[in-house]
Amino acid sequence: MSPTPSSSSLLPRRAASLFNGQLQQPTTVRQLVRTMEALSVRASCQCALDRFFVDAGLYALPVVDEHAHPVALLDRKSFVEFFGRPYIRELFGRRSIVDLLAYEQYDSTAPLVVDEGSTVEDAARMIIDAGMQHMVTGFVVSRQGRYVGIANGHDLLDTITQRKQAELYYLAHYDALTGIPNRALLADRLEQACLEADRKGSLVALLFIDVDRFKQINDSLGHSAGDEVLRRIVARLKASARQVDTVARLAGDEFVVLMEDLSNPGQAELVADRIVASMQEPIEMLGHSLVATVSIGSAIYPRDDDQIHNLLTKADAAMYEAKSAGRNGFCSYTPEMHTYNPASMSLESELRKAIERDELVLFFQPQVDLASGKVRGVEALVRWRHPQRGLIPPMQFIPVAEESGLIVQLGEWVVRQALAQLRAWQAQGLEPLPVAVNISALQLRQKGFVGFLMAQLAECVIDPGLLELELTETVLMKDVEEVLRTLNEIKALGIRLAIDDFGTGFSSLSYLRRFPIDRLKIDQSFVRDIDNTPVNESIARAIVALANSLSLEIVAEGIEKTAEVAVLRQMNCQEGQGYLFSRPIEAERFPAWLAAHGALQLAAA
Incomplete structure (x- = not known):
């Protein structure tokens, strides 16, 4: 989470x-x-x-x-x-x-x-x-x-x-095919543009652009030619837009032009008309001359909606209106247009019911001592067992939970279930194992969060030292003094704290001396192919040395190869988790896995 x-x-x-x-x-x-x-x-x-x-x-x-x-x-x-x-x-x-x-x-x-x-x-x-x-x-x-x-x-x-982070930032915020901003960076720039518009009393426009019949281009000329067509379309979009505008790719053949600091909606219409006109020139490709037209819909902030998250939906609705009118054209949003988005709205509604109906389930991924092979703890990972769609991975529903605020209710459910499962395992005779739980920024900032933790520990009669809360670097770097106060209260309960995905945030290493952190988790992007990627090895070694100098424990995430274990063990990394040891396991299957793993360790010894 x-x-x-x-x-x-x-x-x-x-x-x-x-x-x-x-x-x-x-x-x-x-x-x-x-x-x-x-x-x-x-x-x-x-x-x-x-x-x-x-x-x-x-x-x-x-x-x-x-x-x-x-x-x-x-x-x-x-x-x-x-x-x-x-x-x-x-x-x-x-x-x-x-x-x-x-x-x-x-x-x-x-x-x-x-x-x-x-x-x-x-x-x-x-x-x-x-x-x-x-x-x-x-x-x-x-x-x-x-x-x-x-x-x-x-x-x-x-x-x-920082160099590695810049590369990761680029991969996370820019489209690999075209080099323009992706959905994530567009969302951030849209938010900033709307805030600036509120201060200035100006307008913001979203132009939602879809390439007409692009599937036919892909099917007839192949995906490589289709990719080249998209790159040329992007060049025309950038040439038609103003220099200050953001041209972004949402997915496939869908693009958006973000226009900020507008004085009237007509400025957006001018750019949309230029884009439509620019697409009339044929594209020469593999001996073929093709015309790739586009359909464009627009929505204006705050005229059409003063809620930022609704703008894209309304621009999308206007784009479909342009397609319905015969494609190769432009349409502005009007209140009569149908804007229901069944994918996101349905998922949010179903997620609320899923929490109530106990459709969520915890899986546990072992954390293993790299020297001895002994299991030292587990990380609790939430999954959604949907009655129709099957097992839904977190990447599909966690963003919906965060956007809707359900992440607080979801996070509390995970903590309760993780502690209850620890108690159940102990009742079965299993040796007590620490369990790590991811905590979101919104959950950490809830006023009653520390009291909630205290109540859950008392109810389950669990040693506080067996609960570890994992936080990302970005959580720690906002409202630092308030976060520090909360973390100190959590530490006073005896709960352990870890930084997840360490090395991927844009924060200073100095905060490690201020926050009561117990261990670092090396992000899997630095662990992947560490045996033959020198920069990853350098960063991982340095993080391990840093952790040792600050008396912090260290865990490497995403281990998939024995060669990676060898490198991590040589640099004195203490623990690791990843598919090499085990994929996340359902709670009822974990005791059997643990027994089998222990037998393998004895046989190897």
């Missing part, structure tokens, strides 16, 4: 810069350098200690020889701890740093030195090969062998992750 993140219509600034200007170009460590005056090997240890005390944000101090070549990187933690021992300051305070480095009881290792022209991926690989100890202390950056500054391993991870 992962909540739909609220994103802006543009990429976040850091990710945007990576995506727009540098995504396809190597990013060098030069951007990560923190320039500071280095210490000479002849400087006193007391001088280094004073520098650490003066600058609380200094994570390491570089040391250079007389030729400015880096020779050491003093780690703040180990250096200060060493001088906290009795008599050490008296013995080494006035002595030089070179004497300390030679002292056998001081943990001194050669610094990791990276040329400023190296890419961040190369630097990450060096850190990985060096055993990850430089993730927190950082590394020295040099130019032609001479010291120029130091860089933090966390910043390196952040840069690599």
Whole structure:
């Protein structure tokens, strides 16, 4: 039940810069350098200690020889701890740093030195090969062998992750075939446009565009030719629209032009007429000359509706009116048009009944210790067993639940059922297993949520430590102080907290120090093919190192191959879940699966 993140219509600034200007170009460590005056090997240890005390944000101090070549990187933690021992300051305070480095009881290792022209991926690989100890202390950056500054391993991870996030953002918000915004990004831009229209007193128009008889083009020329036709149609849509308009693809041969900051509806009609006219020019394709006409319907905000979610439905209704009038034309929405959308409206209505009729069911996916193979816990996953449609996956009904507000009622049902199932398993003699439950943003912000959790734990007589709530990064980054207060109240109950899909949000890693998180779940996009995808391996290794440095547990999601397990185990990832171990299992089948799994582990031992 992962909540739909609220994103802006543009990429976040850091990710945007990576995506727009540098995504396809190597990013060098030069951007990560923190320039500071280095210490000479002849400087006193007391001088280094004073520098650490003066600058609380200094994570390491570089040391250079007389030729400015880096020779050491003093780690703040180990250096200060060493001088906290009795008599050490008296013995080494006035002595030089070179004497300390030679002292056998001081943990001194050669610094990791990276040329400023190296890419961040190369630097990450060096850190990985060096055993990850430089993730927190950082590394020295040099130019032609001479010291120029130091860089933090966390910043390196952040840069690599931001690049990956930019790629994920693009895949999630742009159409792969045409490169224009998809339904998700259109919805966000529409919301922003309507809010701006409310402030300015202006209008917003949606032009819903459907290619006439496109199926015939696909059937006669093939899908590859059909794809090329769609790309050429998009080029004409963009040429006909204003530069400030958004041209988006909904699905198949359906497109939308979003026009904002309009002073009158006639501006939308002009663009619609230009689009219809542009399609009259034949498209030359595989020796054929074809004309791909379009039918267009429009809806105006707030004239036709002041509810944003109704605009697309009304523009769609107007488009069908244009098709009914003979295609190859344009029609504006009028109140007489039929706007009933049986797909979404029926699903919402049926979902309300499904909760009441107990049509929902929980499946459980095991979380396995990667070293021993022992099952350490389960994640509760909701499914909808529809009497006519069969088993409906979450991706089909969770968005409807979020949009309608049913996600709160649905989420409470999942918590109740998960705890009740834990109690039932314990009554059957099963060893108590922690259960993880996804929590939506709306559910977390309910005023009585903490009280609800307390009541459910008391009713089921369950150890609070067996319940883990999974939250996404985007949930944590909105109304931070209020969320922090709620999470602290939840932790006070003894409930565990985890961050789901870690690494996919556009948030700073610094929040990990503030929130009372127990463990991170590496998103499956970083786990997939980790054995032969270097950037995924780099990110996963860095996340594991980060978790270890903060004493957080770590779970990898989406494991499907033994080769992925081998890589994750080598980087000291503790637990994993995925189809390799088991698909989600119905509650009544889980005890038998658990017994069979345990027998396999014994046989393997």
